[in-house]
Amino acid sequence: MTLDFSVLHTALPRMIEAAGTTILISVLAMVIGIAGGLVIMLLRIAPNRVVSLAALSYVEAIRNVPLILLVYWGYYVLPILLDLRLSAFACGLIALSLVVSAYTAEIFRAGVRSIRPRQYDAALALGMSKAQMYRRVIIPQAASRVLPILASVWVSLFKDTSLVSVIGVHELAYVSLEIRSSTFRVLEILSTMALIYWCIGYPQAKLVDRLHRKYGAKE
């Protein structure tokens, strides 16, 4: 067996461009997912039973199906439901955001519950409303506690974006596999693909670790 990395002359620029798409969809899914997760967490702990049950159902529905199914669902079913035509990128982004929001909602809820009850009392005793209490006192504390867990969500999300290749989003996995099929340089392309994922993923994981040490729980 011979290795021929000359294929990379043409393949590498395309793969790097595709890695940009991977990063873009990861960042967008994380941002949208975290915002959504916050909202769902707040609904989940709302005093209204119907509201909290709806939020719980959402979380349990999303968490307990495979991501790849959500990706297909976002591509084939969602456009029919919403009656619009969405790009593969948009469908993939929606599927990933749904997953991130469901996971982070649970993570935020655990974070909020880890704040001791007297902190709630201290905020309320100042005359804060519940909303002010969460915004100023509870969520900022919970946020620093959940940062390491969010970090691992981020790191898996970054790798899981490869699943949106199944609906033809031109991200790193899709483009790499396409080049592999057209050039038959399986080992070279897959190794390069792995290396690109690793080179992007590893510094992120390290950066998140550092953020954690810097902003982690102060008690």
Place this chain on the structure above:
Amino acid sequence: MSEVMSFPILERPKSKGQSPMVTYNGVVKRFGAFTALTGVDGAVYPGEVVCLIGPSGSGKSTLLRCTNALERIDEGSITFDGSPLPAAEKDVRAVRRRMGMVFQGFELFPHMSAIENVMAGPLTVLKADKASARRQAEQLLDKVGLAHKADSLPAMLSGGQQQRVAIARALAMEPEMMLFDEPTSALDPETVGEVLAVMRKLADEGMTMLVVTHEMSFARKVGDWIVVFDHGKVVEEGPPDVIYVNPQAERTRNFLSHIGWHE
């Protein structure tokens, strides 16, 4: 209360010609099967320092927490400034703004510096502008002797310092009354004094204070009115000169001798 009724007339100077700031009428509070308060009556008059003493678990802290509606009572009534504590969340907030509260465990917000803690109430609740909130916070930190710790995070402060910041935080709302829930119980012995000194200064300035405490010498010297709790009810109340010198109720005598109080 029948026990109290049979006592000689107890002088309560600060009650003269004033209506109470807080009254308790037959207050009952249950936690599941446990009854924490079994019909408590009493009052706090403006400018008074009322100390609640008694064994742990006797209901003192529960009464304090019912006073600003952190706990809801099951029977009876509590009035503040002549009106019953409101039921609606929004109206309760208006009452809480007028009462400062200090906790056993300090409960500073750990992600905020000392001065940010003091500014938290005015900025968030009163929508004060930042510059004036900061000026006021600086004055309050100076008052509790911690101007030099303004930018420290709570974790960097000793227990006594944290509690003094917590008092400043409560004062920043310019409350008409202060509730203290065992403010020195979690402190190292050497820092208890600095917190009590701040409380004493407040009392001297005429702040109305309701204090749950195990610091008998503080209650004895600074308290205007002492209320003795046991098993969720008031067993005796009176001026410190009576409670600490010549307690009438058997259970008060037992409690004081148990904790080693000698006049």
